[in-house]
Amino acid sequence: MFDLKSFRENNLKMTQAEFANHIGVRQDYVSRLEQSTEQIPLEVLVKIANFTGTTLDELIKYKRPTPKPLEIDDTWRSADFTKRTIVDYINECGIRYRSQWGENYDKYISELRDRVERVIAKPKVAIVGHSDVGKSRLINSIIGSEKMPTSWTPTTSITVYIKHIKDRPNYIEEEAWIFRTAPDGIVGWDEKKLNNEEYCRSWKLAGGSADILKDYGTRQGEMYGTNEADAAVIFVDSEILKNCDVIDLPGFGTGDRVEDDTMTLKAKEFADVLIYMSHAGQFMQGGSIEYLKEAINSLNVIENIKENELKPLSNLFVIASHAHTVDGGNPKSLTTILDNGCSRLLQTMPKAFWNNKKEISGHDYNYDIIRSRFFTYTTDIERLRVEFEKEIKILVEKLPQIINEKAKDFVRQYIKDTGVNMDNEIAEYNNIIAERDKYELLLKEIKKNEPKRANENQNRRMDLVSDIKKMSFSSVEKFADEYGRVISSDKIVSIIKEKGFKKKKEDIQSLVSFINSTLQHKMQDILKGHSDDLKEKIDKYLADFEGSIKSNNFSVDVGDIKFSFDVTKAFASGLAGAVTFGGLAFWAASMGNLGAYILVAKGVSLLSALGISVAGGTAGATAAVSAIGGPIVIGIALAIIAAISVFALLSGGWEKSLAKKIVKEYDSKNCLMKYKEGIEQFWTDTVNAFNVAADALDKEWKGYICNLEEMVSSYNIGDIQHKIKAAEEFKNFLSGIPL
Known part of the structure; x- marks a missing residue:
C-alpha cells in the first residue's frame, strides 16, 4: 500500500492544500485518499509521479518508515517458572492425595491454585487516548508486527488484549477471538478466565486471523454497526509480549458510541502501566486534560517508598504523538509543547490532588516528577521516540522481577x-x-x-x-x-x-x-x-x-x-x-x-x-x-x-x-x-x-x-x-x- 500521507509529509514536506494544487485536484479529495484504506487510483499515481519526477515503480514501493521492535530481556521467565512450578506441584500432588484427603480440601486446593494464577500474572500495559492519535501505530511499533488495524478514525472500538503467542491456550487455534457484548446488568468477558475453555467458548462471537479486528473493531468494518463485539484477544510472537500484555482501548470522545468511553474508563482501572496519547499538534487541549486527570486519578499506585525502587509515576507515560508534524520534529518546539502541557495539567489540579497517591506510595509528587513522565513519539523519526522506548523497556523488564518476589x-x-x-x-x-x-x-x-x-x-x-x-x-x-x-x-x-x-x-x-x-x-x-x-x-x-x-x-x-x-x-x-x-x-x-x-x-x-x-x-x-x-x-x-x-x-x-x-x-x-x-x-x-x-x-x-x-x-x-x-x-x- 502506498502511504500518501507519509509521502506528502515526510518526502514533499507539503500541506494538503499545496499538494492538491500541484497535482490539480481538490484538497478534500486528497484528504479522502489519505484516510481511505483502498488503493489510490492509477491516474492519481501518474499525476504524483509526473509532479515528483519519479517512476510509478519507485513511487508504489514507498512505505512509511518502520521502527525496529523493542528488544526486551525476558525477565518474565523467572516468574513464569515460579508459577508453573507451584501449579504443577498443586496439580500433581493435589490429585495424587485427593482421594486420601477427601473433598473437604478441594476448596483449599482450588483456592490456592486460583491465588497463584491471579497474583503471578503479567503486568498489563494499557494504551489510551482520543481517536486518531496513533495508538495502533505505537502498538504495532513496540510489538514489531502490523497486527492492529491503522485505518482512519476510530481505529478500534473494542478492547483488544494483545498477548504473546505462547500464552495462547491449546483450545484456541485461531490468531484472534472476538467476544460478544454482555447484556445489560451483566459483567462482560473476563480476560483473567482465558484458560477456561467452557467459559470463553460461551462468550465467543467469532475467530480468525488478525484481520477480523477490522471487521468488528473499525468504523469501516462490516460488523462495526452491529455493536455485537465487546472485546478481543490476539496472540503475537513479540519480544515485549514475553514480559507484559498490551491492551488497546477504544478511543475517548468519538461521540458516536458512548459505551466506548465507559468501556475504556472501566478497563484502564486495572492497568499496571498507562500510556496516554495526545496529538502533539493539539497537545493537552480540549478534553484531553479531563481524560488524563481521570486516568491518573484511577491509575494503580505500584511505587512504594518502603517496598520497591520504582520511581514515582514510573507506570505513567504521557505521549505527544505525531511529534514529527511539529516544526519537522524540532526538539525545542516539542520541549515547549510538553512543558506547557504539563503546566496546563497541573494548573487544573487542586493542591490536594496528589495527596491520595502520596498516602499509598510515600512519595512526593512535584512538577519535575510529573514532567518527567511526558514524552514525544513518532514512528517517522527515531530520536523523537528513543526516550519513551528506553523508559518503557526499563519498566517492563523490572516489573516481572518485582512481581515474582512479591x-x-x-x-x-x-x-x-x-x-x-x-x-x-x-x-x-x-x-x-x-x-x-x-x-x-x-x-x-x-x-x-x-x-x-x-x-x-x-x-x-x-x-x-x-x-x-x-x-x-x-x-x-x-x-x-x-x-x-x-x-x-x-x-x-x-x-x-x-x-x-x-x-x-x-x-x-x-x-x-x-x-x-x-x-x-x-x-x-x-x-x-x-x-x-x-x-x-x-x-x-x-x-x-x-x-x-x-x-x-x-x-x-x-x-x-x-x-x-x-x-x-x-x-x-x-x-x-x-x-x-x-x-x-x-x-x-x-x-x-x-x-x-x-x-x-x-x-x-x-x-x-x-x-x-x-x-x-x-x-x-x-x-x-x-x-x-x-x-x-x-x-x-x-x-x-x-x-x-x-x-x-x-x-x-x-x-x-x-x-x-x-x-x-x-x-x-x-x-x-x-x-x-x-x-x-x-x-x-x-x-x-x-x-x-x-x-x-x-x-x-x-x-x-x-x-x-x-x-x-x-x-x-x-x-x-x-x-x-x-x-x-x-x-x-x-x-x-x-x-
Whole structure:
C-alpha cells in the first residue's frame, strides 16, 4: 500500500492544500485518499509521479518508515517458572492425595491454585487516548508486527488484549477471538478466565486471523454497526509480549458510541502501566486534560517508598504523538509543547490532588516528577521516540522481577495462614476424640441457640445496611454543602484571581477543569471519611457474629472448647466474589495479605494491592474511591467547557460575568444531581457487596455446623483420625510448595 500521507509529509514536506494544487485536484479529495484504506487510483499515481519526477515503480514501493521492535530481556521467565512450578506441584500432588484427603480440601486446593494464577500474572500495559492519535501505530511499533488495524478514525472500538503467542491456550487455534457484548446488568468477558475453555467458548462471537479486528473493531468494518463485539484477544510472537500484555482501548470522545468511553474508563482501572496519547499538534487541549486527570486519578499506585525502587509515576507515560508534524520534529518546539502541557495539567489540579497517591506510595509528587513522565513519539523519526522506548523497556523488564518476589511472599503468607487453620482443625479433631461428651453437649447448645443467633444476626445485618444508607444520605448532604460553596460566583472569582487565570479560551477551560477537580476531590474526601467509619462497623459486625457463636451464650458449661471456624476469613472469601466493593474496598485494604487477595480477585494488580495493604490507613479508602464517578466527572467538565467556549467575554468585569455564566451552566445541566447519583451508586455497591459477603459467612457457618454434627453424631474414631491425618498431610503438602 502506498502511504500518501507519509509521502506528502515526510518526502514533499507539503500541506494538503499545496499538494492538491500541484497535482490539480481538490484538497478534500486528497484528504479522502489519505484516510481511505483502498488503493489510490492509477491516474492519481501518474499525476504524483509526473509532479515528483519519479517512476510509478519507485513511487508504489514507498512505505512509511518502520521502527525496529523493542528488544526486551525476558525477565518474565523467572516468574513464569515460579508459577508453573507451584501449579504443577498443586496439580500433581493435589490429585495424587485427593482421594486420601477427601473433598473437604478441594476448596483449599482450588483456592490456592486460583491465588497463584491471579497474583503471578503479567503486568498489563494499557494504551489510551482520543481517536486518531496513533495508538495502533505505537502498538504495532513496540510489538514489531502490523497486527492492529491503522485505518482512519476510530481505529478500534473494542478492547483488544494483545498477548504473546505462547500464552495462547491449546483450545484456541485461531490468531484472534472476538467476544460478544454482555447484556445489560451483566459483567462482560473476563480476560483473567482465558484458560477456561467452557467459559470463553460461551462468550465467543467469532475467530480468525488478525484481520477480523477490522471487521468488528473499525468504523469501516462490516460488523462495526452491529455493536455485537465487546472485546478481543490476539496472540503475537513479540519480544515485549514475553514480559507484559498490551491492551488497546477504544478511543475517548468519538461521540458516536458512548459505551466506548465507559468501556475504556472501566478497563484502564486495572492497568499496571498507562500510556496516554495526545496529538502533539493539539497537545493537552480540549478534553484531553479531563481524560488524563481521570486516568491518573484511577491509575494503580505500584511505587512504594518502603517496598520497591520504582520511581514515582514510573507506570505513567504521557505521549505527544505525531511529534514529527511539529516544526519537522524540532526538539525545542516539542520541549515547549510538553512543558506547557504539563503546566496546563497541573494548573487544573487542586493542591490536594496528589495527596491520595502520596498516602499509598510515600512519595512526593512535584512538577519535575510529573514532567518527567511526558514524552514525544513518532514512528517517522527515531530520536523523537528513543526516550519513551528506553523508559518503557526499563519498566517492563523490572516489573516481572518485582512481581515474582512479591508473589512468593504472598504465597508464603498464605501457606503460613492456612497452616494455622490446619493446626486449629487438628486440635479440634483431637478434642472431639478426647471429649466427645462435651462436643455432643456443645452441638446441642449450638443447634438450640441457632434460631436466636440467626435472628439477632439478621437484625444486625439490617442495622448495618441501614447505617450504610445513612452514610449515603450524609455523603450526599455534605457534598451538596461543599458544592454550594464551590459553585458560587464569589468563590469562582476568587479562584480566577488566586490561580492567575487570564481572559483567554485556554485559561477558561483550565478554570472549569480546576473547579470540577475540586468538586471530585471533595466528594472523595467525604466518601473516604465514611468508608473509615464503615470499616469500624464491619469489624464490629464480625466481632458480634463471633461472639454470638461462643460458648458464653450457651445455657450450660461446655468448658474451654473453641471453634476452628474463622469468621473473618469466611466473610472475606465471600467479599472476593462480589462484582464491586464500594466502601468495603477500604475494609479489604486494611486486612493485609487477605485483603490484598480480595483486591486482586477484583482485578487490581498485585503490586498495587500489596502496596495498599502495606500502607493501610486512609490509603485503603483512597484506592476505594479514587475512580469514583469517572464518566460523570468527565461528562460534566466537557459539557461545561463546551458551553463556556461560546461565551463572549467583555473587557470590563469579565471575571464576575464568567463566574455567573459558569454557575448558570452547572445549574442548567443539573450537575449536582449527577454527582449525587454517583455517590448513591457507590453506597448501593457497598450494600450489595456487604450482602454477598454476609451471605457467604452465613453459608460457611451452616456448613461448619453440619460437618461438626457429622463427626460428633457418628463418632467414628477411625474417621476422625483419618481427618487428622489428612489435615497433617495437607499441612505438609503446603510446606512442600517449591518457592
